[in-house]
Amino acid sequence: MSANEATGPGAETSGAGAQTGFPSYLFTQGAWFLAFGLQMVLFPYLVRVVLQENEIRFGLAQMSMQLPTVLLILLGGYAADRTDTRLTVLAGCGLCALSFLGLGVFVAGGHLTYATLILYALGIGTIGAFVTPARDALLSRVAPGGMQQAVGMASLAQFGGQVLGMATAAAAPLVGLPALLFGQAAMMAVAAGAATRIRPRPAAPPKVREGGVLGFMASEISVGFRAAFASPVIAPVIVCAIGMGVCFMGAFAVLLPLIVQDYFPSDLTGSAQTRIAAALGVFSVTFWIGSILSATVLVRLGEIRRKGRVYLAALFSGACVLILCSLPMPFWLLCVLNFVWGLGGGVAMTLGRGLVQRFSPPDKVARILSIFTLGNMGAAPAGAVLYGVLAHAIGPHAAILLPGLGMLVIVAAVALRSQLWSLAEGGS
Template sequence: MSEESKPEEIDEDRTGQVKSPVSGIDSATDAGASLEITARSLFARRTHRKVKSELPAYLLVQCSWFMAFGLQLVLFPYLITNRLGLDGTELGLANMALSGPSVIFLLLGGVVAERASGKSLLVILHLMAALPAAGLAIVLATGNLIYGYMIIYGLAMGTVGAFMMPARDSIINEVVHRRSRVGSGVTLQQGVAFATIAQFAAQIGGLIIGGYADKLTRMPDWMGGFSVGPVPSWELLVFQAIIVALGAGFAIFLAHGRRVKTGRSGMGAAFGDIREGFHVVLGDGKLWGMTALMFGVGIFVIGSFLVVLPIINRDVYGLASDGIRDMFVTFWLGAFVSSVALSVFKNIKRQGRLLLTAQLIGSLAILIMLAKPPHWVFLTIVFIWGLAGGISIAMSRSIVQDAAPKDQLARVLSIYQLGFMAGAPFGAAIMGWLVDFFPDQPQRVAVVPALGMTILIAWMVLRTPIWNMKSVVHAR
């Protein structure tokens, strides 16, 4: 019989077992399903790692900005009061230039933060923030420092900061939400507390470094008695430019985040979005109360912080950049300590009462300055002020983040920050004028912020829901 005429044989494998003609398809299907499951598992693990890495990346972005900010806190008043030898009025006007652009651009910054990718926005803004510091470094290195350049620097940094604040502060809400979806137990209150800790720790580092500007500092004997500095101011400004630019690299590890589409277009879209944000704030007692409180803090507290304390440092205690460093480090160290303590608690029910009590204690503590106490007592007062400040910053951010609608979060945060930033330039100008009104006893000005904040806190207790509010843990 020829090979062609042989009957068709059933396919057998090498073991002699019969193989189904469809068994190959089944095997391929099983292999494909197994490959899909493996791919999904690998993708899930990769996504999990990426989400988990977002919070550390965000905290590094926070550290980058605020270490540079800490340097600025020392160098800006030092260059004006000590290097240029100017008084409270000029320092107040320069601080108006530094905080004034926020009044103009902060609301627009909130709209931009909602519509743009937060990740891309942070990269661009960190790179832009490096330019004013680098430019001022060149001016100092060439010996051409004049008051006008300080005003230009203030306007430039204030403008960048107006867009930075809502972009950076609104992202923490998304980061915590994404972490909760992969099983993290970090609450929004804890996320805000971690961000506040990173802020204060970085600021302290920047303040310490800034205190070595143009001055030799000898360490205590228990630290070895070695000396540090003097470090030229222009070199510190170069370091400020580098450290803030590093934030752009850290921001790359963040997700792009959600973008809000309001359905508006054209030139009036931004104004429509801003108007809608104001309706939300004015219609919510907690949001309106917090915005009003921040306006008072800007006038009475920040004005004193930026103007009165540096003048007291120079005229009462005869100190320069080292004194500004010690003063601000002490304040932010107190804020750091209270923020670490708050981070232990997942949820504080009476956030409003804790906030207002801390504000009242801080406001009354500065009255001790009227007695012109020794420098160590002065620093103790500043530390207490810092403890209260850390509590109020963390609690106010938590209250606003929790109360604001998530699709309007950046706009609400920009309005909340506007209350703070709008009060700051007026407070700086007023405090600068009052300090010059009492040229021999600038510490007398302490009664103004103490009285102003006490009245404001009493109004908050009686006329807003902040004192009686209870926070609720939201399931995510």
């Protein structure tokens, strides 16, 4: 399939798409991120408001959610290149449903502890480390048209699901936390059902193993690394992904929730505390609405010739937004800035993953995508811990200057030192 193919958006789910279950893939993607969009609001709320942990323990809790990615994502990519990816996605949805159900039982019974949340975070992170590369690799086997448009449709399903999940968190004052957690479990069970209807095209047969399992696995993973960093396109995208993990994801997971919490009195008690969860939900939704809008525009435009330049410009805009968030402002203006950041985020996430999909050798797609995810998600735990400590020392408003300025340096270095800025699809 040529990367320069462009099909009309209305044709995405017809013909080959219906045969491979592309609509079911998109539903599974959307349902997964709906549940995890809700989690992005509820988990910080449980740590900071319900358990009243300080900034350092909050950063450690967020790190626990992301740490399994660092340790296991490459193994997940290796497995995705050699196993039934549809079955992996199905099993992951089922395990997440049980995890959400268990957490809901602890919260409803009033038995939630910090240790329980850490164990929950490690478990969810481990599941995600295997499901993410499997789901990403599955896309190339169910996509009915041009790969960039398929990635754009998957991004829309992701962003749309996250917005619905975060918006649902605003209902916390009305329905309570246990009901939301039980709803998460139900949504993941529905996602598992949708995964059974995915019918991917056959994958290329995996390479025959020679020698010991661990040695062969290490060899296969190293092949993925060599292929990724030998590419003049994929290598700088991975460098930017690392920057996004440290600077953007760490700030989004730790510093921005702390800034939002600062808008409320510290002595809120009882049901009044759920107003913080509602504010976190509204604030988070603004980012993903921006991401949906920009990803929709990318799908409508089809192939973009200067993908590298647009990708770097989107990252630059995000860095500028973080710097502006260090200034005192009304809550509505903070939400507007988050929306602008989301516009750039939708472009960066869609084009970054699309560039890796486009330039990866077909037999190494899952492994290289797992390296890309490792760069993005794997760098986030370091950022979460660093910003938690920094926020405890100097406050979240001053601390958010560091990731903003850091990302500006990374974007400038990549633009000047790599071919990404001059990359032209259909040209050079």
